[in-house]
Amino acid sequence: MKLVTAIIxxxxxxxxxxxxxxxGVQGITVTEVKGFGRQRGHTELYRGAEYVVDFLPKLKLEIAVGDDQVDSTIEAITNSANTGKIGDGKIFVSDLEQVIRIRTGETGEDAI
Incomplete structure (x- = not known):
């Protein structure tokens, strides 16, 4: 099992x-986050005053998937989130040691 984390x-x-x-991905956790990468933010003009926006708004998606769905999940995110411009985001994949569904007590891929 893997945890796919995407910033978009x-x-x-x-x-x-x-x-x-x-x-066929059934569950996603979405969090509103702020951050920056290589672009380091940008400047904006508000009521005649210029100010720097250091942290840009992004969404962080966390998706638990079975090993057989990892590649298709990455491909789906990459193809649908791509604008071709700087700041499109990143995808991180990490191992999940254990998953437990609280309501039923199911474990492993059955809990996903």
Whole structure:
């Protein structure tokens, strides 16, 4: 089992959700986050004053999937979140040692 964590632009959420639904991914946790990568933020003009926006709004998606779904999940996120511009985001994949469904007590891939 793997935990796929993706950082994407907020306006791409609907596209990513649709793509994941099409491949059979059933559960996603979404968190609103702020951060920056190589772009280091940008400057904006507000009421005649210029200020620096250091942290840009992003969405963090966390998706627990079986080993057989990892590649298709990554492909779905990559294809649907891509704008071709800087700041499209990143995908991280890490191992899940154990998963337990609290309601039923199921464990492993059955709990996903």
């Amino acid at each position: 632009k907020p306006f791409k959420m609907d596209d990513v959700r649709s793509a994941l639904s099409e491949i």
